[in-house]
Amino acid sequence: MDPSVYVKDFLRLLAKRTIGAIGVSLGTITIIFLISHVLSPNPAHLWAGPRARASTILAVQARYHLTDPLFLQFYYFLRDLITGNFGIDPLSGQPILAEILFYLPNTLELVFVSFAMLVVVGIGLGYLSGMRFSTPVDSVIRTIYLVSWSTPMYLAAILGILVFATYLPIFPSGGMYSLSLTPVRSVTGFYLVDSLIGLNIPAFLSGLQHLILPAVVLAAVNFGLISRAVRSSILNVRWSTYVKTARAKGLNEDEVKRKHILRNALIDATSLSAVLFGWVLTGTVVVEELFAWPGLGQFAFQAIYSNDYPVLIPIVVVFTLGVIVANFVADVLYSILDPRIAMGAQTGAIS
């Protein structure tokens, strides 16, 4: 493909996605704002404390404009959001943006590792299952991914803790790193990366030790979908005419598998990966709470529980943007895997 066309396509897709992201974010903000206000029209009492005096409650109401008409409250909220500081958390008193920036890298670290696991394992098992169709290997793999896929996240987490932290104490039951270690100097906010930058191997190992169990749980309950998709794609392509042609042309079997079977099978897996990234991201709400992982998911859980919508809305916006970005990346990957597919087009649309 002509590089200039590719760049043009890329920019067009970027512009389209940016506009879409703004629209989706605004919609999300509006819906959550309205739901929060229906559930608790005036949470000043909640935020001020159970026996707070009237003057304390009035101060909270004034600070968050809680007695103003709803559209004005929404305006103030949007203003804070757009001007960048996201306002002040009514429960912790901290700037919300600073809180999100503290929690976000922890979540991303967990999500990236988990996502990498599920993609590698999911594609690997799907490929193996498809290539060994109707053999015991295929049956075992299908059973594994069906069981894991149908296991609720909380159950997998509790079982993981029980087996690997209690009965077979290989991993800690929670937290992000051992408290006995000297804290790592934050450079990127990503604990593992920062410990490597500081050449702090004990901190890195401790971080890794704490990361594995929650990441495996997140990956374990999600990889089945990708395995199933890859298996099904493999079954579609392995007996297709172009694969037969490739073999007939005398191509090496490894090359046939790699270039013709796997590569084509990965197209569906790529689109699914974007969906799964969203699932993994939102799955952190349960996993982080159960593993005491100080990330955005746990922060969201606490915000929901505390009716802390000034915090909840920006978190949901971050999650929404995460899913949008994942879909954008999937679109770009599509066109790399199959240059016939225009960037941003649906699967199968040939440019």
Add this chain to the structure above:
Amino acid sequence: MQGILVIVVLLLVIAGGVYFYSSNRPGTTSTTSQAPTTLVVEEESQPDSMDPAVSYATSGWEVVEQVYQGLLAPNGQSYTSYVGVLAHDWSASSDGMTYTFTLRPGVTFSNGDPFNAFVMWFSIYRTLVMNQGPAWILGQNLGASNGAGFNVTDSMLNSINYTSPSPKDLNYMTYPNQSVQVTGPNQLIIRLGYGYNGQAPYSSFLATLSTPTAYAVDPIVVEANGGVVADQPNNWMETNAVGTSFYKLQSWIQGQSVTLVKNQNYWGANVSTSEGNSAIQPAIIDTVNLYYKPTSTMVADLKSGFAQIIVAPTSQYSVLNQIQGVSVSVLPPVFGSAQGVHFLYMDPYAFQPFQDVRVREAIANAIDYKSIIHTVFNDQATQWIGPVPPGFPDYNESTTGLQPYQFDPAMAANLLAQAGYKATLPDGTKLNAGGKIFPAVNFLYDADSSTEGQTAQIIATELGSIGITVTLTPLTFKQYANVITSTSDPSTTAYPFGISFYSEDYTASIDYVSAITTTGQIGFSAYSNATVAGWTTAAASALDENTVISNLSQITKAMYYDYTDIWLYVPYFMAANKSNVVGMIPNPAGSGAAYFMFYNTVHYSS
């Protein structure tokens, strides 16, 4: 080549597994949990704030109580007797309106900054001026304004030099007609009468002074980090802590843990044994790690040996009791009372049928209290008569001659029929067939509490069997708390009936009694009676025990026969720890693992 690669990968995986296994095994020294100088405590709720003027949750106070100190603290034996912490001694005037404190010399903050009477003046006024959630505890009796032109403001607090006060600064702090007056570098007077209770003494004033709201904060640190702003919290102080106490806050990894380490500059280390007490003795354990985890994980960690103390509900009693090396004990009712007393409220302003006392009495008779305690709490709860909570001072005296409400469905049906409604006896006989059908009423309870959910189901069934239909309307805890503490017009509430609760702010019966009898909203109880409110004021301001008891008895009887609030149950509180962890001094005022005050006395048995 591929075979070698596979073997290398396998060896690495096995080596990693062995490393992780050995580094996480109980009994090794490389983990935080097993070092004998480290204690791991696990609980569910995270701290709300590190600022003594803002924190209002047990989990927040738990940390604040280890890092900051106040003038006095419970003495460890009695729930209502105190020992000096930052105060060496004190005296009260005969009218109970003035307290004079002499402070300990040589007290410093962990960063070396000095503590003196000026700092204490600053600390108390800071809480009042910031006006955050718990400020009412001091605000009952103290005020930033004397009502006659003298106002302590945020700019005044920020302008004063508390180490070497200028004459102008001294004018402010030594002014006599105010709540806190400095009379010397180590002496101050605290005057009641400037709070919303008005010109009256307060029998539990020392209890309010022992709460974090009156803890000493370092004005130099505050001023370096944003100062005091009226009606607003201080961002820096919310997440950092510099106090005078035996522990320092090393880290608060929000969402994960709090780490406390020994304060190496602790002033209490220089106090002679004769001058010391358990509240100021230096810490024995070097590091306390507090983790915040769900119950299932806490139980697993106690079992694996990672955690030494956990805060778990009594529903886990039998599970924990089976773990070897774990000590589980159900504490006396006063500890359950501190966590929360539960009762039904009926709001007569919002639901007209509740204006008839016969209806309210019918409901009181329709509930099988013993069955709820047995079924829902596995007998780990007790029935009570309010508003004084069981185990608290004067409970026995105020309930003399009264029996907890009894289950009598026949009486309940008869009362309902007498009130003009159709009713059904336990044998199915219909009473007052020509009467009105009792209108359905919403029933509020906390959806996050499985015990309240079960209780609500039982009550709905029992009321249904006599002819009262309730619509269960659960709300998540925060929503629920917002409703039952609401200050909005009670006649407009959608929740005229439901389960309410109250938990301790400080160890004083009057804390519960005043909240339940005089809040004047739906507010906890829906109870409003001017005479009873007067008795509450009399009990709060009485300085002799007989007057207190007499007023509390009258309140108890009046509420008992009014049936607006039906006293349900007080769940017991359970302490669970490894058997080799000792030294906890249980006190209902304490927030450490929700039942003791300070971690400085906790240690491993040899």
